Amino acid sequence: MFALEKIGIQGIAREQLVQLLSYTNLPIVSVAFNQLRKDITLDEVTPLMTNSLPMARMIALGSLARIGDKPAVERMVSMLHDPNEAIRWRVRSNLRQATGQKLGADPAAYEKWWAENKETFTPRAQNFGGIR
Numbered sequence: 001m002f003a004l005e006k007i008g009i010q011g012i013a014r015e016q017l018v019q020l021l022s023y024t025n026l027p028i029v030s031v032a033f034n035q036l037r038k039d040i041t042l043d044e045v046t047p048l049m050t051n052s053l054p055m056a057r058m059i060a061l062g063s064l065a066r067i068g069d070k071p072a073v074e075r076m077v078s079m080l081h082d083p084n085e086a087i088r089w090r091v092r093s094n095l096r097q098a099t100g101q102k103l104g105a106d107p108a109a110y111e112k113w114w115a116e117n118k119e120t121f122t123p124r125a126q127n128f129g130g131i132r
Helices: 002-007 014-020 026-039 042-049 054-067 070-078 085-099 107-117
Strands: none
Touching: 014 026, 014 042, 026 042, 026 054, 042 054, 042 070, 054 070, 054 085, 070 085, 070 107, 085 107
C-alpha cells in the first residue's frame, strides 16, 4: 500500500491495476478498483470474482450489477454458490432486481430459470444495489 501511495496510483498501467484486483490485501484491491471503477469491463471484474476476500467478491458483484447486461447477469448466476452467505444473499437480491424473478434461496431455481430464459432475456433498466 505504501509503495502504491509513494509512486502514485495514476502512474500504474491499467493492466497492472487489473492484476492488483486479485491481491489478498483489501486496501490494495480497493485502491486499484477505485481507479478502474468508472469504466471497468466485464473481463476486468473476473479477478475480483475469484478473489479469496469476500469483500473483493462483493465489489465484483456490485460491478456486475452496475454493468447489468446479459453477460453480467450470467456471471452473477455463476456466483450463486459462493462460500459466503452474505454474498449469496446479495447475488439473489441482484438477480431479483435484474430479472424480476423471486425464486427463493435455492440456487438451482435461478440456475434453472436462467438456463430456460437466457436466450430471450432482456435486462431490466434500473439502478442496482451494491458497491458504487
